[in-house]
Amino acid sequence: MTDINHLMDPAPARAAGPAATPAPDQTFVELIELFFFAYRDFVGDPDEILTPFGFGRAHHRVLHFVNRNPGMRVTELLDILRITKQSLGRVLRELVDEGFVDSRAGASDRRQRLLYPTAKGEALARDFVAIQSRRIAGALSECGPGAEEAARRFLVAMIDREDRAAVERLVQRAQAARAPSA
Amino acid sequence: MTDINHLMDPAPARAAGPAATPAPDQTFVELIELFFFAYRDFVGDPDEILTPFGFGRAHHRVLHFVNRNPGMRVTELLDILRITKQSLGRVLRELVDEGFVDSRAGASDRRQRLLYPTAKGEALARDFVAIQSRRIAGALSECGPGAEEAARRFLVAMIDREDRAAVERLVQRAQAARAPSA
DNA sequence: GAAAAAAGTCAACATGACTGACATAAATCA
DNA sequence: TGATTTATGTCAGTCATGTTGACTTTTTTC
Numbered sequence A, B: 001m002t003d004i005n006h007l008m009d010p011a012p013a014r015a016a017g018p019a020a021t022p023a024p025d026q027t028f029v030e031l032i033e034l035f036f037f038a039y040r041d042f043v044g045d046p047d048e049i050l051t052p053f054g055f056g057r058a059h060h061r062v063l064h065f066v067n068r069n070p071g072m073r074v075t076e077l078l079d080i081l082r083i084t085k086q087s088l089g090r091v092l093r094e095l096v097d098e099g100f101v102d103s104r105a106g107a108s109d110r111r112q113r114l115l116y117p118t119a120k121g122e123a124l125a126r127d128f129v130a131i132q133s134r135r136i137a138g139a140l141s142e143c144g145p146g147a148e149e150a151a152r153r154f155l156v157a158m159i160d161r162e163d164r165a166a167v168e169r170l171v172q173r174a175q176a177a178r179a180p181s182a
Numbered sequence C: 001g002a003a004a005a006a007a008g009t010c011a012a013c014a015t016g017a018c019t020g021a022c023a024t025a026a027a028t029c030a
Numbered sequence D: 001t002g003a004t005t006t007a008t009g010t011c012a013g014t015c016a017t018g019t020t021g022a023c024t025t026t027t028t029t030c
Helices: A029-044 A047-053 A057-068 A074-081 A085-097 A119-143 A147-158 A161-172 B029-044 B047-053 B057-068 B074-081 B085-097 B119-143 B147-158 B161-178
Strands: A101-105 A113-117 B101-105 B113-117
Touching: A029 A119, A029 B029, A029 B057, A029 B119, A029 B147, A029 B161, A047 A057, A047 A119, A057 A074, A057 A085, A057 A101, A057 A113, A057 A119, A057 B029, A074 A085, A074 A113, A085 A101, A113 A119, A119 A147, A119 B029, A119 B147, A147 A161, A147 B029, A147 B119, A147 B147, A161 B029, B029 B119, B047 B057, B047 B119, B057 B074, B057 B085, B057 B101, B057 B113, B057 B119, B074 B085, B074 B113, B085 B101, B113 B119, B119 B147, B147 B161
Parallel strands: none
Antiparallel strands: A101 A113, B101 B113
């Protein structure tokens, strides 16, 4: 499906283009477009899992980060997703109502709502990670040794400089603590 | 702005993580999240350019591909973007109405509408490429030699296998005009 | 001359963003 | 204590962008 092959048929050689186009400064057009296509397929993977639940990509993102950071506060989630609390509200409510996320008042600060994945939520989040990991594993094995480290460094370097430290720590705290300490 | 740093306060060192969680199958959670954050910043770049024109990201995508493939047919554009013609219709009409894209009947097949960027459209598309290229150039230079080729191969490998050939040809078409293929 | 193809359009609807205003409970400050 | 701030939630309306389905016009092809 999704054949863009006929695009290639006549291949109207644009060779006769004007000389002004090449712009010697910085044109990484190929990478720009590859990034677009790669990400499109990458985020499309969870769709088939989402659909039966009546969930969308917003639910995926929320559940993913809640699962990765059990006990996180709502404000933290908002900062990660960079959406408004009204936007988050609807999606989060559905996840809570349908038993994928648990929202408990904080022990030390009872204003806070700490978010935890339920067993059901953990299972679904695992499915998301599994399907996207499958794609990544395939890609990396095609690229040979060193590809994982290269990909990681490239992606980190693509992130806004002022956010990198925070993102890296967020990303790496994964396998560690799972205790509802907070 | 957008500080997720407070998320890091406790920063549970992942070194001491238990061996149980890591799930030996395939969990590339770090790369999954880095891809998310990197792409978010990457597509956010054109926003500042878009806003003054009252355009959105859909306009960016359409103008970008029209500019890269002058004279492309509407159907080809639909196949690249993978949206319906009704969705494309609105965005394309605005781009045509405001003089960024030119829509001309095909010479050989007069049913076709061939899409061309106007001078104004070309200039705007160049701005988009420039700002995103700037980010990529910075990232690659941080990663050292070989990073560009590594990034390109990784991104291609992340694309659905059945689309890769078409995407690669599409992506490299513009370059073909500038330099004989390697 | 009939059928198929390329494109455009109308209408209705879904998702996931947004702003603005306001409510409530709990913590903190003076 | 009382006032203020903080964390969260919610109502209401809007916008951007996607979807289906039905239908038209023009032009090409069989």
